[in-house]
Amino acid sequence: MIKIRGEEYKKTLYDRLGRVTDEYMLAKDDDTAYSDVLDSTTFTTKVNGDIVLEQIETRYDETKPDVLMRVSIQRKHNDVDTGSGETTGALDTNADNLPLKVTAANLKGRAQITANWSDQFGRVTDTVQYGTYNASDFGRSGLAAQHNLYATRRRILVA
Secondary structure (H helix, E strand, O other), X not given: OOEEEOOOEEEEEEOOXXXXXXXXXXEEOXXXXXXXXXXXXXXXXXXXXXXXXXXXXEEEOOOOOOEEEEEEEEEOOOOOOOOOOOOOXXXXXXXXXXXXXXXXXXXXXXXXXXXXXXXXXXXXXXXXXXXXXXXXXXXXXXXOOOOOOOOEEEEOOOO
C-alpha cells in the first residue's frame, strides 16, 4: 500500500526488500492522478505538493534487517499559510543523499533522532535518543553507542 486515506492519511515509501523507509502523515494532498502518488520511473512515493504533518524515516543496515536509526520530523507549529503559501513536500529534503545523516539545513521541521546498536545476532543492545541534537547535523555512520550532552541512553540487557 502506498497511500492510505482512512483513520490515518499517509503515504509510505518502501525499499527494495519491502521494508518501510519513509512514512508521511498528511493533512492534505494534491493528487489528481495515480502519477501524482507514484513515480513510475523510480518507483518512489511522491509527496511534492502535499502538506506533510509528520515524516518518519527508518534507516536499516544494508546487509541485515537491523534498524540503525529512526528520525521523526514534525512540521513546525507556525508553518501555516499566511498568503505566501505553506511548506509542501517532504519535511527532510535529503539533499545530501546520505541516508544515515540528518542535515539541519535540509529540514523543514523539528527532528527527533533515535539510533540503535545491535549485537551479531541482530538483537538491539543500545538505543540512544538524541532528541533534536541541538538542531545540528547528525551522522549515525561510525558512531559508537555513547552518552553525550544531547542524548539519553537506554541499555538493553541481552540474556
